[in-house]
Structures are given as structure tokens and as C-alpha cells.
Amino acid sequence: MTEETYSEKIMSRSIDPAALEMLARAEELGFETAWDRLEAMLPQCGFGELGICCRNCNMGPCRISPFEEEGPKVGVCGATADIIVARNLIRMIAGGAAAHSDHGRDIAHTLLLTAEGKGGGYEIKDEAKLKALAAEYGIETEGRSKEEIALDLARAVYAEFGKQEGPIQFTRRAPEKRVALWQKLGVDPRGIDREIVEIMHRTHIGVDNDPVNLILQGIRASISDGWGGSMIATELSDVLFGTPTPIRSRANLGVLKADEVNIVMHGHEPTLSEMIVAAAQDPEMIALAERYGAKGINVVGMCCTGNEVLMRHGIPIAGNFLQQELAVITGAVEAIIVDVQCIMPALGALSGCFHTKLISTSPKAKFPGATHIEFHEEHAYDIAKEIVRTAVENYRFRKPGQVHIPDEKTECMVGFSVEAIVAALGGTLDPLLEAIKSGAIRGIGAVVGCNNPKIQHDYGHVRLLEELIKNDVLIVTTGCNAIAAAKAGLMLPEAAEQAGEGLKGVCQALGIPPVLHMGSCVDISRILVACAAIANALGVDISDLPAAGAAPEWMSEKAVSIGTYVISSGVFTVLGTVPPVLGSPVVTELLTQGANDVIGAVFAVEPDPFKAAKLMIDHIEEKRAALGI
């Protein structure tokens, strides 16, 4: 089917040809997707959009009239719009920080089990990183086995979650000036769980009713995510599964295969996806697949768990957040295996229309219409094999008439951990610093975040990236933005052709793409580490760097926590969708202007990617001028 035959409605939903093809197919077959559900949801409640409804106690629900001199201006308890918006916003931060940090806790748990010899198939793959982290924690490494070191490290990291008085060790990776600022503001986190709990306490009826004080606690919890829970997830995943190095793969729905058992891994934690990858290579499983008439077992990723195995094993990635339903509609998926976060409950009913099995695995996350095969790290390999077997045995129920796989799959080069970037630069950051100083690279753009059907799928991501590289801004990316970039062909060294002359030269000299894939959404911690290293090398704070962030299609609470820790780390950030804060003039002013004087960075909201790029470039140029480069 050629693009011209799609309706205007379908064309308005995505810029990805594979997504468009599947959206047309969905419409033809009468399957509903997130885009249809958003349409049915319109109009969405204006009170909710403005953030001025409060359901925190049962005197409510209360909502504040947004009109001048009319209607209630305070809730039953007397809370103003400013208080309600601030409370709601930091509860979103609590949700996001909890999700990331609980992911980090699961990885720490796996490291602990592995060190104790109880990990059902896990091993310590990156001993150098283990020792480096141990040194950071002051753990003795000389003459000790990696298991002994790992045991001490896992216990020390585990303790970060329940710490009462701080500091969280990894926060000390931030430049000294930044840490001093956090301490002065009283936002240096004391413990990962504590800050999240304190948000829930403060937003209970009748506790903290000062919008600024509330936001400061949101900042503290977000730092405990970015420089705590998320960073723990990243670092310990590297220890267990290996630190990513550049590797080539392919991205988009065309990675599904018509003649093989297709297993889509969707969710976030690499503990599961790593084992599925291993189990799918088990000769017993491959023989079983062949017995059922399949040519093999094709494991592909979706969303961030896909990013994890894409970075470490080159496992192809089928798409980002809004493509999860589209993958099922190909009719070629034997099993979509999910763990936690960003998994649409709609998958259950949709899978029921095909032979596809939705397999839930986490005791924390069950779904309607799913087969639950609970995953426990102690028996990881055996359980992974059972899951793969379930998928393989389902191949015979595939209905050939229902199979429709788009051709699109784009080559990509991924795996740019901080270590890999330094290696690509020849072992030191100096060439990058020189390129920034000379102006060949104007600055660094950190572009991250989700998909959101309120924005044409991938349009916000891809157009912003194209515009930034054209203006010599080197991109570091993670999450669903990274997948959009991979699909758009921006993660190939050849994409340097689309960059400005300066960036093109640097990329060609180093053989790297202009858009660097740094991992999953917890791996934004890698971007923080890179920023800290650059700032330290220049002897400045992160807020002095010619760098800017963006989340063009964000939707999740995790993104709210991310955005907050990114600006709290000193990086100006442009959001592509409006957060629910506009009902409060005080909070809106604080986030978009006032915060600059407090933490040296603010948010801006700009749905148009071209205007967003301009905001970022202007900011980068301002910082360059201040640095005198």
C-alpha cells in the first residue's frame, strides 16, 4: 500500500511508514488503538488539564474555578489552585521516581542473589565496572573474588533505598558546585524511598501547603531518582549484563519475521529480557520451533526493555511506545512478554483477537487477558525457557491470513554508554571538549521521552533531532526518542550527512552517528554522568554547559520526574506537551522562570519541534557566550 492511499486521519497519526501501514490495517480490520481511544476521550476535562482538581481527601473532590471573580477559588480545606497544582505535580514526581527506583531495586536484588550464588543463571559480566563502583563505595577489592565484592556492593546499594540521613553515593558524582547548591536549598536527598514517602505525607490533607516548599520536595525526590534509583539501575545492569559498546542492529516492525516464532519483549527491566534472549538461543527451544514448522526463534524488543537488549546484544527493536498494539496487529507475534511500566492494558483484549499470547511476568503487574508466568530471579533461566516454550508452542495457531508485516526496518548503530563514548573519543573526553570549544559542535542536546498520541507519532522526536543536528548540536538520547531516531535512520554514521558542517566533520572523523543511543529511560542517568564529567573537565557547573534537554512527546509520570531532575541538575528542558500546572500562576512562573535563579535551569513548553529547536539552540548559544567560547 502506498502512502497516498491513506486517509487524512491516518496520516495525521504518525510519520512512521510502518506505523501508518499498520494503522490502516487496524482500521480495515476494525481494531481500536490508543489513537482511537484518545479521540473517544475528547474533550478531556479542562480541570484535569489545568491541574486544579484535588481528590486527596473525601471532603472533595474539589476543583477551582479557572474564571476570574467567579466560582470557588479554594477547595473545602481552603487549598488554593497553587497548592493543589503543586501537590498534584509532586505526586506525579513521586509516581515516576517510584517506578524508576523500584526498577533499580530489582536490579540490586538480582546482583545480591547473583553474589550469593542464588541467581538462576545470572553472572557478573563487567568486573571492571564492579570494581570501579566498589571503589566509589569504599569497598575493598584487593584479593577478593568478584562475588565477594558484588555482595558488599549490592548490600551498600540496597541500603540507599532505606537510608535516612543520606547522602546517596552517586549524587556525589555531580559537580561540587551542584552538590553544594542542593545542600544549600535543602534538596540533597536523604534516601530514595524516604523522599517518595515524604511526598505522599506532605500532600496528604493538611500538611504542606506552601507551593514552593512542595516543589522543593519534588525536586529532592526527583534527584533521588536521577542520581539514585535510575543510576543504580543503569550501573548495576552494566555490572550484571555488560556495559554497552557500539553495535549494529535494525529498528521497526519489519524486524518481525514471517517464517519464525516472533517473541516481542515489552516493558523495562533487563533481568527478564536478558534471560529470554538466552533461552531463545537454547538448542532445545530452536529444535522445538523447527518441529512446529518455524525456521527459528526471532526475539525482538519494544520500548525500554528492548533498548536494554538492543544496546547489549543488538537484538532488533520492533518499535516505541505507540507501536505496541501495532505489533500485535501484524498477526505474526506468538507472544508479547511484559514486565513493568508503559504496557497498555488494551493489549489483553487485542491479543485475544489474534493467536498472540500476552504473557505477564511481574508479581507487580498483572493484565486482563494475559497468561501469567511469574518471573523470579532465583529460577530465571528455567522460567525464561518456559515462557519461550509457551511462545514456540503457540506458533502452530498462527493464522496465515491474518499475518501482515510491514517491510520497514532501518539499520542503526547503538550502544553508546559513557564508557563507549570515551572509548570512541580515544580514551579521553578532550576531543569532544575541543570540538565544543572550537564551535564545530555548538552544544549537546539531550532528547528523551515517550510517545503521546496527542502529538503525531515520532513527528516531535524526529523533526527536533533533524533540526538540532543540522545546527551542529550533538544528540544524546534514550527511551522512545532513541527508538524514533533509530527508525528514522539518524543512528547511522551516514546520518552525519544531515548534520551541519561542524558536527558532520566530527562524526565522520570518529565514525559515529550524530545521534547517540545511550539506552533506556533509566539510562538518562548516563546523560547525567556525561554532563557531570564534561562540567568537571571544564571546571564549571552543569548549568554552565552549552546543553539543553527536550521531551517532545512525553506522557508518563516517570517523564515528570525525569524533567524535574534534569532541570534540578542544571539543564534547560523543553517539553512538547503541556504538564497539568497551568491552573496555578505561582507554579507555572516558578517552573518556567523563577527556577532559573534557584537551580540555574527552567522548563519551557513548545509543541512545535522547530520552535523547540530554536529555544534549545538559543539557550546553547547563550551559555557559549557566557563561557566565552
Place this chain on the structure above:
Amino acid sequence: MPVEGPFILVNPERCLGCHTCELACAAAHTEAGTVIGAVLAGERLQPRNHVIQVDSVKISTQCRQCEDAPCVKVCPTGATYRTETYTAVDQRLCIACRLCMMVCPFGAIHMATATVAGRDKRAAFKCDLCVDRPEGPACVEACPTKALSLRYPREVIQQATQVTARQFLEALESQQQLASNP
């Protein structure tokens, strides 16, 4: 002289799309009279109005209470009828043939399951201006932004003529001032 029937007017500049009017409408047409009461009693909640979005504008839609109502004309059983001031559906007589739905130019009539004399049946639903409700239409009362109001044609005309007449007078006055102070 015929009695003038009122109608519900929506101000799209004030509508936030919160759907409170839909909930109030549905609740007002239950035995319990409240959303939670109806849910607890297992009663159906069925709004007669709908909040929709046109481009970025949110707006509530409901029956215009047409005086020469096509829905009344096409009804083969007399279920849809007009009184002096409003149109309504007697769901006991309705056979859910959808003719009224088809001819309504405002899309203000829809078919749904109704419980009539203890029996579930499909029937037409439309706004009845809450004529049995002493406080007037529930949607108007519930709207948190006062986007909805119950209006009478004469009152609307009077308001409009008052405004333009005042403008005219002001214009005249300023002209006289100009004439006396050149």
C-alpha cells in the same frame, strides 16, 4: 398568543469539557437522583446531552426544543410529542425505530436501553429540559463554569436589542457632542 418555550444555550468560551453536565443530566433522570446513588442502586446512567469537541473548542450539545420539530412529525407511534413549550419522548410508546434520530439536524437524539415499567427495552433518549424538576435543568445547575443557561427567546431578543439600542444611543450622543463642540 402562543407560550414561548425555553431552550438551553451553551457558551463555548466557558465550556471546559469536564462532562459534569452529562453526569448531572444522567443522575437527574434516575430514581436515586445522584450519580453515586444510581451506581449503588444499579440504575442506568444515561445522559441526554453530550459534550463534544470541535477542533480545540469544547461544547455541550442537546435538543434545541424545535417548535416545528421533525422528530415529532416522523414518529409513527406518537411517542415523540410536543407540548406548548417543549418536545419529549414517551418511552412507553417508543419502538426505537430511529426515525427521530435520523431526522434530527442536531444529532440530539440517541437510542439506548431504558427500563420502562420494569422491563428493559431500547428507546429514544433526548433532553426534556428536566420539566419535572423544580430546580430546572440539572445540567444548567451543575455546570461549574456557568457555560450553560436556560434561556427564553424573547429574553434573548430583548437583551440583544437592548445592547444594540444602547450602542446606537451612545453613538448619537457622541455625534451631538461633536456637533456642539466642533
